[in-house]
Amino acid sequence: MKTKNIMIVGVGGQGTLLASKLLGRLLMNEGYDVKVSEIHGMSQRGGSVVTYVRYGDSVASPVIDEGEADYIISFELLEAARWMKYLASGGQVITNTQRIDPMPVITGAAEYPEGLAESMAAAGAKVEAFDALTLAEKAGSSKAVNIVLLGRASRFFDFPAETWEKALDETVPPKFLELNREAFRLGRES
């Protein structure tokens, strides 16, 4: 099988690392070779963050390059747009419509572009944009945005719901399991 590429992008502190951990776990459970590459440290302080998840029969490079991502799962709209160059031809974007202003926008040095979902579609991406924040709050916490997004992304993969739930059980701390199960369900079903 040709290596498949998933990028998880967002703003430092949004919980992208847990999402990639869960995805990696699921793919390993399914018997694939998996590599997950993360960036820790300075960029986690509210900067733009990206995690690469690659799976297949045998994965060499730990990173995804421009034009290679089959899926971009984005926690924030501007971040989805930022990484568009990485999307493969015919690639799918699954993005939260939440807007988090970066510091240059806050200080007035730059503007947050309007109509980003439409621009991405016009550039040839398949785009699914939805309000994951409201669903996360409905599940019980704004912090569950990551799992809501994975729930929505799960619809694009052939893995049965149980395999996702198993990976969820194995990666989320027991204290937050109920909340995250609900967040996953809302993302997958709504």
Added chain:
Amino acid sequence: MKQLLLGNAAVAQGLYDAGCEVVSSYPGTPSTEITECLAEHRDIYSEWAPNEKVAMETAFGASLGGKRSFCGMKHVGLNVAADPLFTISYTGVNAGMVIAVADDPGMHSSQNEQDSRHYAKAAKLPMLEPADSAECYEFARKAYEISEKYDTPVLLRLCTRIAHSQSIVEPYGRSVPEQKEYAKRPEKYIMMPGYAKLRHPIVEERTLKLTELAETSDLNRVEMGGTELGIIASGTAYQYAKEVFGENASILKLGLVNPLPEKLIKDFAAKVKRVVVIEELDPVVEEHCKAIGVNVSGKDMFPLIDEFSQNLVASAFGISKDTGRSLDAKIPGRPPVMCAGCPHRGMFYALKKLGVTVMGDIGCYTLGAAAPLGAIDTTICMGASVSGLHGFEHSGTGVKAVAVIGDSTFMHSGMTGLVNIAYNGSKSTVIILDNSITGMTGHQQNPTTGLDIHGDPAGKIDLEAFCRAIGINRVRVVDPYDLAQCEQAVREETEADEPSVIISRRPCALLKTVRHEPPFAVDKEKCVGCKSCMRIGCPAISFKSGKTEIDKTLCVGCGVCTQLCKFDSFYR
């Protein structure tokens, strides 16, 4: 059982399974998790040391005492520990000793892009470089075998994309070798000239033996494929080459990157039409190949800077790839920022307002250099703020200047600079930004927090008492959430006729033990849109339709912004 492990976690598992029993490190991205994972094993001794030199000497002491030991650090940490490194190369070890060093090509979280392989060559030490988590595990185990067999500390080199990538590992259990007996051996362990002269030839002999290992060990392997092109690579570069060429090229994959083999390379080169060395950062392998008379390409095709990728490797060989979709929209950057409620913000605001020159240091507070605060003038390395300030004071500019340094960094190497200020008497003002944790690397304890690596009670260095004890008479503590207090302290201390220390004290807002106040909101009737509150660069504050807005999910109620509002617009 198969596990998906971070490279760093796999190194930790390999060290533990090989019987590592003493661990001493200083945190540094991207190396930190090795020690954090080892600390989860409560049956072995682990600690955060104040700096890398202390950590390395501690690990050496444990090896001397007969237990397998470890210290881990980032690339610039090895500069700090270079002094013991070069000499424990001479003494060798008793029980095995492994030193992990994590380079950061691309500088994701570092101040330079140095290549640690130079240290292995310069200190004449073996260096292993794994290419995925399975090798991280395996090489960590092998490092102890090599260490004991060849009587040498062993360097394990990682880089960001190996240290912080997860891949599949199948650990196979821990076995602890018997503790080695300690025997007094002055000729081996006392490195004064007479004895050191006897050790140096042993080091050179060891390098020859290790070169023989490089020729024959399965750490280095040839993967024959197409013979038009032969690639020599290690670590990430090997993976990128594999990604691009698969079986279409032959690869000499190096796991032992110092010393380098000669015959193996010559034999490999003889089997292929042309040889290209792919290596991130410096041309270490390339220069070796050229020195032994093997004609290779390398930096004539690849850059010296930044990390590589599969597309970069492909394009160096003229292979074109899809370069993705592009948008018309202009995408604003998203640089990292100080968190909402960060205790450093208030002090930086005061420094900016007073217009003083600020000698910066290494930590979260380096972000004080970014707009809109822009309050830092220099950042070099750990401790350089304090000693640099002392020199700046002696340069006679007459400019008002201060040093800012975090609690952990002050313990690391700021305190010796302060001793110099006290001893040689400059009128320097050093501000210790005490947020009660090592922040940037993800919350590690340090000597000022009163807790050890496990979060258990430990010795606590009293910063005020320390500063006074070395002879600083003017020591005061301020709350950085109080802007007026910060401003007054900086004004008075920079005007004082003797050295001074201001301790700006409030715990990191991200600490679980810190209780947050309710968020503020903006009274749109009162807000006149003057943007005064925007000057502190808080990510929770934005400006929409001519008024300030607060993101209640981010605001922790620190109240720094409220002190800037003349119109009483903020309320809870």
